Amino acid sequence: IGGLVGAALAKSGWGSLNMDGLLKTVAFIFISPLLGFVLGSFFMLLVSWLYFRTPPSKVDRRFRRLQLISAGLYSLGHGGNDAQKT
Helix, strand or coil: CHHHHHHHHHHHCHHHCCHHHHHHHHHHHHHHHHHHHHHHHHHHHHHHHHCCCCCHHHHHHHHHHHHHHHHHHHHHHHHHHHHCCC
16 A cells, blocks of 8 residues: 555655545554454354363364364455456
């Protein structure tokens, strides 16, 4: 975003920038990681509480299977995004 703003400033000056949209974008550059941290921590606590009394071998078996599904969905999403660039 910095490169685009810099190019617009160099070409046309401050009047060419949509400051409302720029401020929203910059705000979410900082809000997004914080929101991800809070939601990730919440889900980690939720899973920890759900599996608190479950034997480790059963948890390991379930999470190994879920990790395969998670990796497959991640790869599908990553590949789907790359297809639009070709």
